Amino acid sequence: MPRSTDNARTTAKEHARYGYADGTGIEVLHARFERHRFTPHAHDTWAIGAVLRGAKDSMTSARQPSIVQAGEVYAIAPHVAHAGMSIGDHGCEYVMLYVPDDEWRLQCDIHGVSPNAFSQPVTMRRAMAPFAQFAALSMQGSQHSSAWPDEWALLCEAVLGSMNDRNTSAPFSSIAADKRLRDARAYLQAFSSRNVSLDELAREASLSASELCRRFTAAFGLSPHRYQLVLRLKTAKHLLLEGMTPSAAAAATGFADQSHLGRHFKAVFGVTPGAVARRNSARTF
Incomplete structure (x- = not known):
């Protein structure tokens, strides 16, 4: 069943909300940060991100910035070290999905897209609303558990389907x-x-x-x-x-x-x- 918590930051302008669906193993973070800076870390899952407003540096390389702008989708593979922070004076709002490797590879296979297709940010403005809707659903509690398979499939269709030109x-x-x-x-x-x-x-x-x-x-x-x-x-x-x-x-x-x-x-x-x-x-x- 989806569980959600609301971790409000100390400043009124910053927030971070977390959702999780037991049946899918997908974790969801919907956040807006201005000053918060992530320390270097890595995930066991894919980190699939969509920047809704502002810009961020995903910091996947110590040698050069990895800037993601509003309207762009990107992915960080499992076990890849990275950090992250907002860029500019207006903060960054984004949705991040933490997707198990086998599930992401299955969805990529379904749509004929390489799992690494988003290793560099891809502009996908039409996908921003589906990302935000998926995140919102994940925060609404167990009564929405039956909606997760449909919403996840439709989000993958919006994101991966548009990449498939085969x-x-x-x-x-x-x-x-x-x-x-x-x-x-x-x-x-x-x-x-x-x-x-x-x-x-x-x-x-x-x-x-x-x-x-x-x-x-x-x-x-x-x-x-x-x-x-x-x-x-x-x-x-x-x-x-x-x-x-x-x-x-x-x-x-x-x-x-x-x-x-x-x-x-x-x-x-x-x-x-x-x-x-x-x-x-x-x-x-």
Whole structure:
């Protein structure tokens, strides 16, 4: 279950918040520092960082600065010594994810990206909001534990998916004709009211998790996680149109709560679940 603590710094402008999810092993730090300087250290995990505002020196080298600017994502491999401090007069706000090596390598394999793709900072302004949202969820306690697999997969899609410029060697039609992929899609459709784990879906398709994700995305244009998310949102919409409350629809379709449903619902449909519930006779989707 996710646990969170709030470690407020002594100055009003500085803060550091910590979250952890037992099921994933991912630690999260959302911080804003002006004067704090980290002493040299190393982690057993990957440190995947996104600078939201300001700039910082990740200090991975004693010989030259490693500056990361706002809107950039970077990664420090396990056991690499580094320190860190804010640059400039206005401080630095950032999110840092501490991801186990096997999990980061699996996600990189799924998206066809080298684990070392972010050894130098990469500008990814569109990924800043997903990083901040993921961090915020990690701070909200155990009631959001069911949301972690979806949110982590979507964050990886936002970050790693945009790095993958590989072209599939097989034609779209031949990939989509693969019975294993059609079976996987049918399985998601049959269980659209709940979370289907990637491991469960991979077993159903008789493929490895990474191979399933690559081939499914090439065949249907959406990753398995996003395909399933859209299915669940469509199911929630129909429940709302039938008169169910947003909170009940969220529970019925496997979302952590009404807020979790609402964020994804508006991103796909452009309106909130409450708007649909209030106008449940207007079937305009």
